[in-house]
Amino acid sequence: MDSLLELCARPYDSENWSEESEKAFEELFGSSGGRYSLRSQNDIQFRTPAAKIPFSAVIHKSNPTSGGYSGMSFVIFPVEDGPAMIAMVVGTQGLSPDENIIGKPGHSRKMNAIVRWLNEQYSGNEPISWAKKDAVRTDIGVPQNVINAHPEYKNIFDRYGKEIYGFCIAKNEIAEKALKAFLDFNFEERGYTPLSAAEDEFKEIKSNYFSYLMPTVTQQKVGNLLKQRKYVVLQGPPGTGKTRLANKLLEEDYESQGMTIQFHPNITYENFIGGLFPTSTGTELG
Structure with missing residues:
Protein backbone atom coordinates (compact mmCIF):
# COMPACT_ATOMS: atom_id res chain seq x y z
CA MET A 1 0.00 0.00 0.00
CA SER A 211 -22.51 6.21 9.48
CA TYR A 212 -23.00 8.47 6.43
CA LEU A 213 -25.43 6.15 4.61
CA MET A 214 -28.29 8.15 6.13
CA PRO A 215 -26.66 11.55 6.66
CA THR A 216 -28.02 13.99 9.23
CA VAL A 217 -29.58 17.06 7.64
CA THR A 218 -28.63 20.10 9.70
CA GLN A 219 -30.07 23.59 9.59
CA GLN A 220 -26.69 24.95 8.49
CA LYS A 221 -26.43 22.53 5.55
CA VAL A 222 -29.94 23.31 4.34
CA GLY A 223 -29.28 27.04 4.76
CA ASN A 224 -26.12 26.79 2.66
CA LEU A 225 -27.99 24.90 -0.06
CA LEU A 226 -30.70 27.56 -0.12
CA LYS A 227 -28.08 30.24 -0.72
CA GLN A 228 -26.69 28.26 -3.66
CA ARG A 229 -29.80 26.76 -5.28
CA LYS A 230 -32.70 28.87 -3.95
CA TYR A 231 -34.73 25.75 -3.10
CA VAL A 232 -34.42 22.54 -1.07
CA VAL A 233 -36.71 19.50 -0.89
CA LEU A 234 -36.85 17.82 2.53
CA GLN A 235 -38.11 14.24 2.41
CA GLY A 236 -38.71 11.60 5.04
CA PRO A 237 -41.41 9.86 7.12
CA PRO A 238 -43.87 11.87 9.21
CA GLY A 239 -42.61 13.04 12.58
CA THR A 240 -38.92 13.26 11.70
CA GLY A 241 -38.63 17.05 12.04
CA LYS A 242 -38.98 18.37 8.49
CA THR A 243 -41.56 21.05 9.31
CA ARG A 244 -39.72 22.02 12.50
CA LEU A 245 -36.50 22.50 10.54
CA ALA A 246 -38.27 24.57 7.87
CA ASN A 247 -39.87 26.81 10.51
CA LYS A 248 -36.52 27.32 12.28
CA LEU A 249 -34.92 28.31 8.98
CA LEU A 250 -37.74 30.76 8.29
CA GLU A 251 -37.47 32.29 11.75
CA GLU A 252 -33.70 32.35 12.27
CA ASP A 253 -32.23 32.65 8.75
CA TYR A 254 -34.94 34.76 7.09
CA GLU A 255 -36.20 36.78 10.09
CA SER A 256 -39.69 35.23 9.65
CA GLN A 257 -40.09 36.92 6.25
CA GLY A 258 -42.06 34.17 4.57
CA MET A 259 -45.14 32.02 4.88
CA THR A 260 -46.17 28.42 5.31
CA ILE A 261 -48.51 26.87 2.72
CA GLN A 262 -50.29 23.55 3.20
CA PHE A 263 -50.60 21.71 -0.12
CA HIS A 264 -53.72 19.66 -0.85
CA PRO A 265 -55.40 18.26 -4.00
CA ASN A 266 -57.23 21.54 -4.77
CA ILE A 267 -54.00 23.55 -4.97
CA THR A 268 -53.29 24.46 -8.60
CA TYR A 269 -50.40 25.93 -10.52
CA GLU A 270 -52.28 29.22 -10.87
CA ASN A 271 -52.39 29.65 -7.08
CA PHE A 272 -48.69 30.44 -7.19
CA ILE A 273 -47.75 31.48 -10.73
CA GLY A 274 -49.31 34.59 -12.26
CA GLY A 275 -50.25 34.80 -15.93
CA LEU A 276 -52.73 36.18 -18.43
CA PHE A 277 -56.38 35.50 -17.69
CA PRO A 278 -59.43 36.28 -19.91
CA THR A 279 -61.99 38.76 -18.64
CA SER A 280 -65.72 38.97 -19.55
CA THR A 281 -66.88 41.93 -21.62
CA GLY A 282 -70.22 43.16 -22.95
CA THR A 283 -69.20 42.77 -26.61
CA GLU A 284 -70.33 40.07 -29.00
CA LEU A 285 -67.14 38.16 -28.27
CA GLY A 286 -68.01 38.12 -24.59
Whole structure:
Protein backbone atom coordinates (compact mmCIF):
# COMPACT_ATOMS: atom_id res chain seq x y z
CA MET A 1 0.00 0.00 0.00
CA ASP A 2 2.90 2.40 0.72
CA SER A 3 4.15 2.21 -2.87
CA LEU A 4 0.68 2.98 -4.21
CA LEU A 5 0.30 5.91 -1.83
CA GLU A 6 3.64 7.29 -2.91
CA LEU A 7 2.65 6.91 -6.54
CA CYS A 8 -0.61 8.80 -5.97
CA ALA A 9 1.23 11.68 -4.31
CA ARG A 10 3.72 12.25 -7.14
CA PRO A 11 3.14 14.13 -10.41
CA TYR A 12 2.77 11.95 -13.48
CA ASP A 13 6.00 10.50 -14.86
CA SER A 14 5.31 9.17 -18.35
CA GLU A 15 8.52 7.12 -18.50
CA ASN A 16 7.99 5.17 -15.29
CA TRP A 17 4.23 5.29 -14.59
CA SER A 18 3.30 1.96 -16.13
CA GLU A 19 6.10 -0.04 -14.55
CA GLU A 20 5.84 1.59 -11.11
CA SER A 21 2.05 1.36 -10.90
CA GLU A 22 2.05 -2.31 -11.92
CA LYS A 23 4.65 -3.07 -9.25
CA ALA A 24 2.69 -1.11 -6.62
CA PHE A 25 -0.51 -3.02 -7.40
CA GLU A 26 1.30 -6.34 -7.21
CA GLU A 27 2.29 -5.49 -3.62
CA LEU A 28 -1.39 -5.35 -2.63
CA PHE A 29 -1.75 -9.13 -2.82
CA GLY A 30 -0.45 -11.97 -0.68
CA SER A 31 0.04 -12.46 3.04
CA SER A 32 3.59 -11.10 2.95
CA GLY A 33 2.67 -7.45 3.46
CA GLY A 34 -0.32 -7.43 1.13
CA ARG A 35 -3.86 -6.30 1.94
CA TYR A 36 -5.82 -8.75 -0.21
CA SER A 37 -5.63 -12.48 -0.89
CA LEU A 38 -3.98 -14.05 -3.91
CA ARG A 39 -7.37 -15.60 -4.67
CA SER A 40 -8.86 -12.13 -5.15
CA GLN A 41 -6.01 -11.31 -7.54
CA ASN A 42 -7.09 -14.20 -9.75
CA ASP A 43 -10.48 -12.54 -10.32
CA ILE A 44 -9.14 -9.24 -11.62
CA GLN A 45 -6.97 -7.88 -14.38
CA PHE A 46 -4.57 -4.95 -14.09
CA ARG A 47 -4.55 -2.43 -16.93
CA THR A 48 -2.14 0.50 -17.45
CA PRO A 49 -2.21 1.42 -21.14
CA ALA A 50 -0.16 3.98 -23.02
CA ALA A 51 -3.00 6.43 -23.59
CA LYS A 52 -3.58 10.14 -24.04
CA ILE A 53 -5.25 10.19 -20.62
CA PRO A 54 -3.00 7.88 -18.54
CA PHE A 55 -4.50 5.61 -15.89
CA SER A 56 -4.01 2.38 -14.01
CA ALA A 57 -7.07 0.23 -13.41
CA VAL A 58 -8.24 -2.93 -11.68
CA ILE A 59 -10.90 -4.48 -13.92
CA HIS A 60 -12.82 -7.74 -14.31
CA LYS A 61 -10.65 -10.64 -15.46
CA SER A 62 -12.94 -11.45 -18.42
CA ASN A 63 -12.02 -8.24 -20.25
CA PRO A 64 -9.60 -8.35 -23.20
CA THR A 65 -6.01 -7.45 -22.42
CA SER A 66 -6.12 -4.31 -24.56
CA GLY A 67 -8.63 -1.84 -25.95
CA GLY A 68 -11.82 -0.74 -24.29
CA TYR A 69 -13.08 -2.61 -21.24
CA SER A 70 -16.38 -2.98 -19.44
CA GLY A 71 -17.74 -3.42 -15.93
CA MET A 72 -16.74 -1.95 -12.59
CA SER A 73 -13.18 -0.70 -12.18
CA PHE A 74 -10.97 0.91 -9.57
CA VAL A 75 -8.85 3.52 -11.35
CA ILE A 76 -5.98 5.88 -10.54
CA PHE A 77 -5.62 8.87 -12.88
CA PRO A 78 -2.26 10.66 -12.54
CA VAL A 79 -1.77 14.33 -13.52
CA GLU A 80 1.36 16.38 -14.13
CA ASP A 81 0.61 19.22 -11.73
CA GLY A 82 -0.93 17.59 -8.66
CA PRO A 83 -1.76 14.38 -6.82
CA ALA A 84 -3.60 11.59 -8.61
CA MET A 85 -7.35 11.11 -8.74
CA ILE A 86 -8.67 7.90 -7.17
CA ALA A 87 -11.92 6.81 -8.82
CA MET A 88 -14.57 4.18 -9.35
CA VAL A 89 -15.43 3.93 -13.03
CA VAL A 90 -17.76 2.08 -15.37
CA GLY A 91 -15.85 0.84 -18.43
CA THR A 92 -16.58 2.64 -21.69
CA GLN A 93 -17.93 -0.64 -23.13
CA GLY A 94 -20.78 -0.88 -20.62
CA LEU A 95 -21.82 -2.48 -17.33
CA SER A 96 -21.36 -6.17 -18.17
CA PRO A 97 -20.02 -8.37 -16.61
CA ASP A 98 -20.58 -6.37 -13.40
CA GLU A 99 -24.15 -5.17 -13.95
CA ASN A 100 -25.24 -7.27 -10.96
CA ILE A 101 -22.85 -5.25 -8.76
CA ILE A 102 -23.16 -1.74 -10.18
CA GLY A 103 -26.94 -2.03 -10.57
CA LYS A 104 -27.60 -2.75 -6.91
CA PRO A 105 -29.04 0.33 -5.13
CA GLY A 106 -26.71 -0.33 -2.21
CA HIS A 107 -23.65 0.04 -4.44
CA SER A 108 -24.37 3.68 -5.25
CA ARG A 109 -25.47 4.42 -1.68
CA LYS A 110 -22.19 3.10 -0.27
CA MET A 111 -20.17 5.07 -2.81
CA ASN A 112 -21.99 8.25 -1.82
CA ALA A 113 -21.45 7.48 1.87
CA ILE A 114 -17.69 7.08 1.29
CA VAL A 115 -17.61 10.45 -0.48
CA ARG A 116 -19.52 12.22 2.30
CA TRP A 117 -17.21 10.71 4.90
CA LEU A 118 -14.05 11.74 3.01
CA ASN A 119 -15.31 15.29 2.50
CA GLU A 120 -16.00 15.55 6.24
CA GLN A 121 -12.47 14.33 6.97
CA TYR A 122 -10.83 16.88 4.64
CA SER A 123 -10.04 20.28 6.15
CA GLY A 124 -9.86 22.25 2.88
CA ASN A 125 -12.43 24.74 1.63
CA GLU A 126 -13.62 22.85 -1.46
CA PRO A 127 -15.04 19.30 -1.37
CA ILE A 128 -12.34 16.87 -2.36
CA SER A 129 -14.59 13.97 -3.30
CA TRP A 130 -17.76 13.46 -5.36
CA ALA A 131 -20.12 10.62 -6.31
CA LYS A 132 -22.96 10.14 -8.77
CA LYS A 133 -26.35 9.36 -7.22
CA ASP A 134 -26.79 6.35 -9.49
CA ALA A 135 -23.66 4.62 -10.78
CA VAL A 136 -25.39 3.12 -13.83
CA ARG A 137 -26.34 6.53 -15.28
CA THR A 138 -23.52 6.80 -17.81
CA ASP A 139 -25.61 9.36 -19.67
CA ILE A 140 -24.90 11.84 -16.87
CA GLY A 141 -21.50 13.47 -16.52
CA VAL A 142 -19.66 15.11 -13.63
CA PRO A 143 -21.41 18.45 -12.87
CA GLN A 144 -19.73 21.60 -14.18
CA ASN A 145 -19.31 23.12 -10.72
CA VAL A 146 -17.32 20.03 -9.66
CA ILE A 147 -15.16 20.27 -12.79
CA ASN A 148 -14.56 23.97 -12.15
CA ALA A 149 -13.43 23.21 -8.59
CA HIS A 150 -10.75 20.81 -9.88
CA PRO A 151 -9.30 22.37 -13.08
CA GLU A 152 -6.14 20.20 -12.97
CA TYR A 153 -8.30 17.19 -13.80
CA LYS A 154 -10.36 18.74 -16.59
CA ASN A 155 -8.92 16.46 -19.31
CA ILE A 156 -9.93 13.43 -17.25
CA PHE A 157 -13.46 14.75 -16.80
CA ASP A 158 -13.71 15.61 -20.51
CA ARG A 159 -12.77 12.07 -21.49
CA TYR A 160 -14.29 9.94 -18.71
CA GLY A 161 -16.75 12.26 -16.99
CA LYS A 162 -19.76 10.08 -17.83
CA GLU A 163 -18.06 6.85 -16.74
CA ILE A 164 -16.68 8.13 -13.40
CA TYR A 165 -19.24 7.58 -10.64
CA GLY A 166 -17.08 8.36 -7.63
CA PHE A 167 -13.72 10.02 -7.10
CA CYS A 168 -11.42 11.57 -4.51
CA ILE A 169 -8.33 13.72 -5.05
CA ALA A 170 -5.42 12.03 -3.27
CA LYS A 171 -4.20 15.02 -1.29
CA ASN A 172 -1.81 14.21 1.55
CA GLU A 173 -4.09 14.28 4.57
CA ILE A 174 -6.81 12.23 2.93
CA ALA A 175 -4.94 10.02 0.43
CA GLU A 176 -4.50 6.95 2.63
CA LYS A 177 -8.10 6.92 3.84
CA ALA A 178 -9.40 7.41 0.31
CA LEU A 179 -7.17 4.76 -1.22
CA LYS A 180 -8.07 2.12 1.35
CA ALA A 181 -11.78 2.98 1.32
CA PHE A 182 -12.04 2.82 -2.48
CA LEU A 183 -9.96 -0.36 -2.79
CA ASP A 184 -11.78 -2.13 0.06
CA PHE A 185 -15.11 -1.12 -1.48
CA ASN A 186 -14.05 -2.43 -4.90
CA PHE A 187 -12.91 -5.82 -3.59
CA GLU A 188 -15.73 -6.30 -1.10
CA GLU A 189 -18.26 -5.69 -3.87
CA ARG A 190 -16.54 -8.54 -5.71
CA GLY A 191 -16.83 -10.73 -2.62
CA TYR A 192 -13.38 -10.30 -1.06
CA THR A 193 -12.43 -8.63 2.22
CA PRO A 194 -8.91 -7.72 3.34
CA LEU A 195 -6.60 -10.25 4.96
CA SER A 196 -6.72 -10.73 8.73
CA ALA A 197 -3.82 -8.33 9.32
CA ALA A 198 -5.91 -5.48 7.88
CA GLU A 199 -9.31 -6.73 9.06
CA ASP A 200 -9.67 -4.34 12.02
CA GLU A 201 -8.73 -1.34 9.89
CA PHE A 202 -11.16 -2.46 7.18
CA LYS A 203 -13.99 -2.73 9.71
CA GLU A 204 -13.18 0.70 11.16
CA ILE A 205 -13.18 2.38 7.73
CA LYS A 206 -16.43 0.67 6.80
CA SER A 207 -18.05 1.62 10.10
CA ASN A 208 -16.98 5.23 9.57
CA TYR A 209 -18.51 5.63 6.15
CA PHE A 210 -21.57 3.51 7.00
CA SER A 211 -22.51 6.21 9.48
CA TYR A 212 -23.00 8.47 6.43
CA LEU A 213 -25.43 6.15 4.61
CA MET A 214 -28.29 8.15 6.13
CA PRO A 215 -26.66 11.55 6.66
CA THR A 216 -28.02 13.99 9.23
CA VAL A 217 -29.58 17.06 7.64
CA THR A 218 -28.63 20.10 9.70
CA GLN A 219 -30.07 23.59 9.59
CA GLN A 220 -26.69 24.95 8.49
CA LYS A 221 -26.43 22.53 5.55
CA VAL A 222 -29.94 23.31 4.34
CA GLY A 223 -29.28 27.04 4.76
CA ASN A 224 -26.12 26.79 2.66
CA LEU A 225 -27.99 24.90 -0.06
CA LEU A 226 -30.70 27.56 -0.12
CA LYS A 227 -28.08 30.24 -0.72
CA GLN A 228 -26.69 28.26 -3.66
CA ARG A 229 -29.80 26.76 -5.28
CA LYS A 230 -32.70 28.87 -3.95
CA TYR A 231 -34.73 25.75 -3.10
CA VAL A 232 -34.42 22.54 -1.07
CA VAL A 233 -36.71 19.50 -0.89
CA LEU A 234 -36.85 17.82 2.53
CA GLN A 235 -38.11 14.24 2.41
CA GLY A 236 -38.71 11.60 5.04
CA PRO A 237 -41.41 9.86 7.12
CA PRO A 238 -43.87 11.87 9.21
CA GLY A 239 -42.61 13.04 12.58
CA THR A 240 -38.92 13.26 11.70
CA GLY A 241 -38.63 17.05 12.04
CA LYS A 242 -38.98 18.37 8.49
CA THR A 243 -41.56 21.05 9.31
CA ARG A 244 -39.72 22.02 12.50
CA LEU A 245 -36.50 22.50 10.54
CA ALA A 246 -38.27 24.57 7.87
CA ASN A 247 -39.87 26.81 10.51
CA LYS A 248 -36.52 27.32 12.28
CA LEU A 249 -34.92 28.31 8.98
CA LEU A 250 -37.74 30.76 8.29
CA GLU A 251 -37.47 32.29 11.75
CA GLU A 252 -33.70 32.35 12.27
CA ASP A 253 -32.23 32.65 8.75
CA TYR A 254 -34.94 34.76 7.09
CA GLU A 255 -36.20 36.78 10.09
CA SER A 256 -39.69 35.23 9.65
CA GLN A 257 -40.09 36.92 6.25
CA GLY A 258 -42.06 34.17 4.57
CA MET A 259 -45.14 32.02 4.88
CA THR A 260 -46.17 28.42 5.31
CA ILE A 261 -48.51 26.87 2.72
CA GLN A 262 -50.29 23.55 3.20
CA PHE A 263 -50.60 21.71 -0.12
CA HIS A 264 -53.72 19.66 -0.85
CA PRO A 265 -55.40 18.26 -4.00
CA ASN A 266 -57.23 21.54 -4.77
CA ILE A 267 -54.00 23.55 -4.97
CA THR A 268 -53.29 24.46 -8.60
CA TYR A 269 -50.40 25.93 -10.52
CA GLU A 270 -52.28 29.22 -10.87
CA ASN A 271 -52.39 29.65 -7.08
CA PHE A 272 -48.69 30.44 -7.19
CA ILE A 273 -47.75 31.48 -10.73
CA GLY A 274 -49.31 34.59 -12.26
CA GLY A 275 -50.25 34.80 -15.93
CA LEU A 276 -52.73 36.18 -18.43
CA PHE A 277 -56.38 35.50 -17.69
CA PRO A 278 -59.43 36.28 -19.91
CA THR A 279 -61.99 38.76 -18.64
CA SER A 280 -65.72 38.97 -19.55
CA THR A 281 -66.88 41.93 -21.62
CA GLY A 282 -70.22 43.16 -22.95
CA THR A 283 -69.20 42.77 -26.61
CA GLU A 284 -70.33 40.07 -29.00
CA LEU A 285 -67.14 38.16 -28.27
CA GLY A 286 -68.01 38.12 -24.59
